[in-house]
Amino acid sequence: MLIGAPEIGYALTVVALGLALWGGAAAVTAARGGRPALLASAERAAVGVWALITGCMLVLVHAFLTFDFSIRYVATNTNRGTPFYYRITALWGALEGSIILWAWLLGIYTLIVVIRYRRRQPELYPWVLTVMLAILAFFLLVMTVPAPPFERLSPVPADGRGLNPLLEDSGMITHPVALYLGFTGFTVPFAFAMAALALGRTGEEWITITRRWTIIAWYFLSLGLLIGGWWSYHVLGWGGYWAWDPVENAAFMPWLTGTAFLHSVMIQERRRMLKLWNLTLIILTFGLTLFGTFLTRSGIIGSVHAFTQGSIGAFFLTFLALVLLTSFSLLAWRMDRLKGQGELDSIVSRESVFLLNNVFLVAASFAVFFGTIFPLLYEAVWQEKVSVGGPYFNTINIPLFLGLIFLMGVGPLIAWRRASMESLRRNFLKPVLAGVVAAALLRVIGVGNALVLLAAALVVFVAGTMVLDFWRAARARRRTGDGWRAATFGLLLRQNRRYGGFVVHLGILVVALGVAGSQAWSLQTEATLAKGETVELGGYRVRFDGLEGSEESNHAKVTGTFSVTHGARPVDVLQPAKKFYPQEQTPIAYVDYRLGFLEDVYLVLGDFARDGSHATVKVQVNRMVSWLWLGGLVLTLGTVLAVLPDRRRPA
Amino acid sequence: MKRRAKFLAGGAVILAALVYLVYAGVSQSVVYFVTPAELLAAPAAGKTYRLGGMVQPGSLVWQPRTLDLRFTLSDGKATVPVRHKGTPPDLFAEGRGAVVEGAWSGEGYFKATTILAKHSEEYKAPHDPSQTGYKELLKTLRGDQASQPR
Numbered sequence: 001m002l003i004g005a006p007e008i009g010y011a012l013t014v015v016a017l018g019l020a021l022w023g024g025a026a027a028v029t030a031a032r033g034g035r036p037a038l039l040a041s042a043e044r045a046a047v048g049v050w051a052l053i054t055g056c057m058l059v060l061v062h063a064f065l066t067f068d069f070s071i072r073y074v075a076t077n078t079n080r081g082t083p084f085y086y087r088i089t090a091l092w093g094a095l096e097g098s099i100i101l102w103a104w105l106l107g108i109y110t111l112i113v114v115i116r117y118r119r120r121q122p123e124l125y126p127w128v129l130t131v132m133l134a135i136l137a138f139f140l141l142v143m144t145v146p147a148p149p150f151e152r153l154s155p156v157p158a159d160g161r162g163l164n165p166l167l168e169d170s171g172m173i174t175h176p177v178a179l180y181l182g183f184t185g186f187t188v189p190f191a192f193a194m195a196a197l198a199l200g201r202t203g204e205e206w207i208t209i210t211r212r213w214t215i216i217a218w219y220f221l222s223l224g225l226l227i228g229g230w231w232s233y234h235v236l237g238w239g240g241y242w243a244w245d246p247v248e249n250a251a252f253m254p255w256l257t258g259t260a261f262l263h264s265v266m267i268q269e270r271r272r273m274l275k276l277w278n279l280t281l282i283i284l285t286f287g288l289t290l291f292g293t294f295l296t297r298s299g300i301i302g303s304v305h306a307f308t309q310g311s312i313g314a315f316f317l318t319f320l321a322l323v324l325l326t327s328f329s330l331l332a333w334r335m336d337r338l339k340g341q342g343e344l345d346s347i348v349s350r351e352s353v354f355l356l357n358n359v360f361l362v363a364a365s366f367a368v369f370f371g372t373i374f375p376l377l378y379e380a381v382w383q384e385k386v387s388v389g390g391p392y393f394n395t396i397n398i399p400l401f402l403g404l405i406f407l408m409g410v411g412p413l414i415a416w417r418r419a420s421m422e423s424l425r426r427n428f429l430k431p432v433l434a435g436v437v438a439a440a441l442l443r444v445i446g447v448g449n450a451l452v453l454l455a456a457a458l459v460v461f462v463a464g465t466m467v468l469d470f471w472r473a474a475r476a477r478r479r480t481g482d483g484w485r486a487a488t489f490g491l492l493l494r495q496n497r498r499y500g501g502f503v504v505h506l507g508i509l510v511v512a513l514g515v516a517g518s519q520a521w522s523l524q525t526e527a528t529l530a531k532g533e534t535v536e537l538g539g540y541r542v543r544f545d546g547l548e549g550s551e552e553s554n555h556a557k558v559t560g561t562f563s564v565t566h567g568a569r570p571v572d573v574l575q576p577a578k579k580f581y582p583q584e585q586t587p588i589a590y591v592d593y594r595l596g597f598l599e600d601v602y603l604v605l606g607d608f609a610r611d612g613s614h615a616t617v618k619v620q621v622n623r624m625v626s627w628l629w630l631g632g633l634v635l636t637l638g639t640v641l642a643v644l645p646d647r648r649r650p651a
Numbered sequence: 652m653k654r655r656a657k658f659l660a661g662g663a664v665i666l667a668a669l670v671y672l673v674y675a676g677v678s679q680s681v682v683y684f685v686t687p688a689e690l691l692a693a694p695a696a697g698k699t700y701r702l703g704g705m706v707q708p709g710s711l712v713w714q715p716r717t718l719d720l721r722f723t724l725s726d727g728k729a730t731v732p733v734r735h736k737g738t739p740p741d742l743f744a745e746g747r748g749a750v751v752e753g754a755w756s757g758e759g760y761f762k763a764t765t766i767l768a769k770h771s772e773e774y775k776a777p778h779d780p781s782q783t784g785y786k787e788l789l790k791t792l793r794g795d796q797a798s799q800p801r
Contacts, residue, residue, distance in 0.1 A: 344658070363669045370673050374681070385684035387701060392680035396672060526737050528715035578741075586742045606738030607715055616715050616738050 006071050009059040009150035016052035017140035019045045024133035031126035031198070039126055043114050046129065049136055050107035056100055057091065060149060064090055069160050072153040073097060079162035079583070081554025089173045090163045095297055095312070096149035098176060103139040105177075106184045110136060113188060121209065127195030128188075135187055138319050146312040162554060162583045171231030179224030179251060183289040185217025186258060190286035193279050197330040202275055202337045207265045212643045218262055219639040221255050226511075226632040237589040237604045239524065239620045241628065244393040249372045250292030256365035257285040260358045263411075267354050270416065271342035276331070277358070279338070283327045288365075290320045295372070346418040353411045360400045360407070367396040398451070402458060405512060408505050409462035412498070413469055431464030455516040459509045466502050492641065500642025507634030514627030521623040526606070528616040538621035540601055541565045545573075547612035556580045557590070560605045560615050564594065576605040576617070599623045682752065688729040696757030701767070702731060703750040711745050724749065724761075735763040 023045025030039035060073070064087045069075040077090045077097070092098040110132040117125045143149060166172075189210035196206035228248065229241035242248060261281040267274050294316035331338070344351055371388045378386050413427045439457035447453060470491070477487040492499050527535040529544035536542075545561040559577040563570065577590040593602035599621050606616035684701045704724035710732075711722045720735040722745075733751055743749055743766055753763035 343654070359665055363665075366669065367673050367676070371677060374677050378681070386681045387684065388677055388681055392676045395676050395680070526718055528718065585747075586744060589741055607713065609715075614715060616718070618738065 004070055004152075005059055005063045005068050006150045006152040009056055009063075009071070010144075010148065012052045012055045012059065013140060013143045013148070013150065016049050016056070017137060017144050019052065020049045020133050020137035020140055023049065024130055024137055027126050027130040027133060031130055039129075042126075042129055042133065043118065046107075046110050046114055046133060049133070049140075050104075050111055053100065053104045053107050053140075056143075056149070057104055060091055060097065060100065061088055064088065067160070069158075070153055070156045071149075072151040073149045075153050075157055075160040077160070077163050079160040079554060081552075082160075082163055083168070083553060085173070086163055086168050090167075092176045093163050093167050093172070096143070096147045098180070099139060099142050099147055100149055101176060102180050102184060103136060103143065105180050106132070106136055106139065106187060109184055109188055113191075117209075123199060124192060124195040124201070124206065124209075127198045128191045131191035131194045132187065135191075138315075142312055142315055146315050162581065165555065165579060165581045165584060165588045166235055169231060169235050171227055171235065175224060175227040175231055178220050178227055182217050182219075182221025182224050183251075183254070183292075185213060185220055186254065186282070186285050186289060188213040188217070189261075190282050193282045194327060194330065197279065197327075197334050200334055200337055202279075202334060204265075204269050204272065207268055207278065211265070214258070214262055214265070215639060215643050218255075218258050219635065221251070221258060222635055223632060225251055225255060226628060226635075230629060233625065234591050234593065237591045237618075239522070239602055239604075239618075239622055241518075241625065244368075244371070244390050246372050247292075247296045249368050249393075250288075250295045253365050253368055253372075254285050254288035254292065256361050256368070257281055257288060260361035260365075261285055263354050263361075264358050267351055271340075271351060273340040273342040273344070273351065274355075275340055276335075276338040279331055281358075281362075283324070283331070284365075287320060287324055290316055290323065294320060348414070348419045348424070350411060350414045350416045350419075353407055353414055357404060357407045357411060360404050364397055364400045367400075368393065371396075401512070402454060405455070405458045405462060405509070408508070409458070409465040412502065412505075413465050427468070428465065430468060431461045434464040435459075435461030449520045452516050452520045455512060459513055462505065462509055466506065470499070470502070493644070496641050496644045497646065500638050500640075500644070503638030503641055504635055505638075507631045507636075507638055509631075510627050510634055511631030514624045514631060517624030517627065518622055522625075523621045523623075524618070525620075526616065526618045528607075528614055530614050531612075535617070535619060537619045538599070539566055540571065540619075540621060542574075542601075542603070542617065542619050544615055544617065547608055547615060552579075554581065558605075558608065560603075560608065560617065562603055562617065564601055571601065574601070574603045576603040578605050578608075593622075595626055597626060600625055684750075686726040686728075687724055687731040688726055690731055690755065690761070691729050694755045694757075696755045699752065699754050700761075701750055701752050702733070702761055702763075703748065704731070706743070706745050706747055706749050708745045713739065724751070732760040733763050734760050735766060740766050 023042040026038040026045065027042035029035065030042060060071070062068070063071050063074045064078055065084075067074070067078070067080060073094070073096050074090075077093045078087050082090065090097070092101045110129070113125075113128055113132060117128065121128075189206075192206040192210045192213075196202055225248075228251070232243070233239070233241040261278065264274050264278055264281060268278050294313055297312055297316070342351075344355070346352070371392050374388050375386050378384065409431060410428070415423055435457040438460035439453045442453055442456055447456075473491050473495070474484070474487045477491055478484065482490060523538045525535060525537045529535060531544055531546055534541050534543040541564070543563045543565070545563055548559050548561070550557050550559065557577050557579050559575050562574050562576070564572050564574055572594045574592040574594060576592040578587040579590050580587045589604050591602065591604055593600050600623075602620040602622050604618040604620075606618055608615040682699050682701050684703060687702065687704050690700065690702055702724060704726045707723040707725045707730060711720075713720050718737055720737065720739055721732065723730045723732050725731075733753075734756075735751070735753075750767040751761065751763035752765040752767065753761055756762045
């Protein structure tokens with residue numbers, strides 16, 4: 001038989017799987033018996049696995065670039081018209097390739113763990129390596145058996161089917177990478193947690209080591225969610241960014257538990273409490289990343305994003321069961337060492353606020369989980385199909401999130417152990433007043449939506465606490481002789497962990513305002529216009545100027561031209577289109593919109609007359625949606641600040 | 652130990668409240684999936700349903716000027732006239748499957764608020780509209796409960 005790219009790729013996968021299994025076995029033997037030669041072998045195996053996965057990616061990228069349709073995956077996800085860079089990102093355009101991306105990123109994290117901790121953490125490290133290699137082996141097994149990316153297609157077709165047109169977008173270049181960096185990132189704290197349990201070193205050591213890892217994983221997961229929302233907003237053409245779709249929920253659940261983990265570890269660091277809880281949270285978070293993949297890739301729940309289905313559901317479910325069984329068994333085995341040393345002294349304390357934050361986040365995660373799988377449960381019991389829509393998720397999550405924002409203001413300022421009435425007044429009276437005044441002002445200028453008023457009051461309150469805290473600290477530094485600028489920057493850099501957290505919170509506030517504003521104030525209308533006719537919405541006037549057909553490399557396109565004016569002022573000329581891909585039975589809408597700080601003008605071309613005389617257009621004025629993307633930038637700044645090396649001198 | 656008991660009790664109360672909220676929330680916003688035959692068997696006006704079937708060839712009337720969209724959904728056993736305001740989504744066409752969300756008007760038609768369309772790459776409308784074809788179609792449609800409005 002002929003040896004081609006499919007065989008080379010498959011061989012690389014199988015060797016990588018064997019190497020990962022060997023490395024895992026060697027690492028666990030070394031961890032138990034301490035034979036350094038085996039550990040060195042496991043390290044070389046880890047490097048080899050990563051190199052082999054890189055090889056797989058290169059083979060696949062090469063096949064995409066050279067239109068090697070002897071690989072089924074290439075033939076399904078590209079054709080001769082697919083533009084160059086989408087031929088590279090088509091690599092993760094469907095299930096099989098995204099598993100490679102996942103394994104590759106996990107391989108990189110494993111290498112970083114090897115480089116960083118082989119000397120620094122000689123005891124924990126062999127166990128960490130064992131866990132990482134075992135998880136890598138699972139993904140390589142998926143690449144070998146249920147979802148092989150290198151399956152040969154015979155006879156070789158003259159042209160491929162083409163990439164799903166919805167994925168030909170810059171959002172799809174970045175979204176999966178960010179999301180998977182987040183998903184795989186949580187593997188590292190999980191592996192350290194397991195290592196800590198295996199050794200019985202259940203103190204705060206593993207938490208201190210993985211603090212930055214957790215922040216980085218959390219950041220990429222957040223970024224992945226935001227980019228996903230942005231993709232949905234400008235590609236799907238329904239004007240929203242979040243629909244409580246199962247795939248969105250699948251990524252949101254580990255975000256919620258991961259956020260809880262990020263906060264609760266601080267209590268363990270500071271007060272040596274919540275050991276059991278923290279371990280449970282990281283197990284749940286890691287488990288939810290697997291569960292999400294199972295949910296969305298097994299085809300048990302239909303979803304707009306469920307681009308692929310396959311037999312891999314059983315693999316993921318089995319592995320998930322194995323992971324949960326092993327980790328909770330370890331937990332039970334070490335139960336005697338998991339008693340907290342600290343005690344909760346008072347309900348009015350930082351510990352208790354953090355605890356409440358955790359309760360809210362886990363509750364939200366549970367509610368999302370239940371709503372997502374409810375149709376499955378219902379069908380299993382009653383043999384009837386039902387669906388649970390947005391209203392359910394909104395009813396449960398809005399109060400929880402408003403509560404979380406409130407806690408975001410209280411948590412960083414309230415005292416540990418027990419807060420006195422006097423300190424509460426000193427820290428919170430002014431911010432509370434600011435929040436109330438802000439809501440009152442908004443009410444006066446005509447904002448009637450109660451939810452928006454509440455959200456605005458809370459956001460101003462939280463921002464107020466931050467300003468107050470920072471101003472006090474800066475003033476204290478100024479007394480020691482620094483100028484304002486030196487005081488401010490010195491503070492940011494010296495207490496980068498605290499103020500990085502503040503900036504991240506600020507980013508969340510900006511996102512929250514965007515969500516509240518866009519839900520409350522966005523407008524929408526639809527109209528069929530003859531050439532020269534206009535439709536008005538929210539002060540904008542949209543005039544239909546004509547239709548034009550064109551031929552692109554892999555699709556035909558009908559573009560409408562619409563001039564948008566506001567009063568007498570011309571705003572923009574927007575050109576929404578409909579794209580006709582030969583491999584699709586129906587056209588795909590191409591949205592055109594004008595991004596604005598306060599409002600976007602967003603046009604979707606609907607039906608049109610063949611002679612170009614009429615076109616139906618959906619016009620939306622989406623308010624404050626760009627605050628979501630702005631919030632993402634602030635999040636990025638805050639994360640960078642938070643993971644900078646600690647400059648504080650040891651006290 | 653007393654403090655511990657207090658916290659456990661508090662936790663239990665929070666948990667119970669959460670379970671209740673989730674349960675009540677779900678049972679309030681659950682939407683049943685019905686076929687035209689099932690809907691006509693017991694038409695309850697005003698109750699939200701998801702109705703799935705095939706858009707009967709020749710039944711589609713679209714008036715761009717008024718944005719009135721009318722068509723008939725069929726499951727091979729019964730047909731239900733559907734009315735909607737707005738452009739049909741991209742994946743909507745005669746002879747293809749569609750799921751609409753809305754309510755029975757009580758005046759002989761189903762008033763759709765949303766038309767959900769199927770994104771699947773695998774799905775093809777059955778060429779032979781026999782019972783087996785409809786069964787296949789409904790299976791695909793029912794597997795698409797959570798699909799997003801477009």
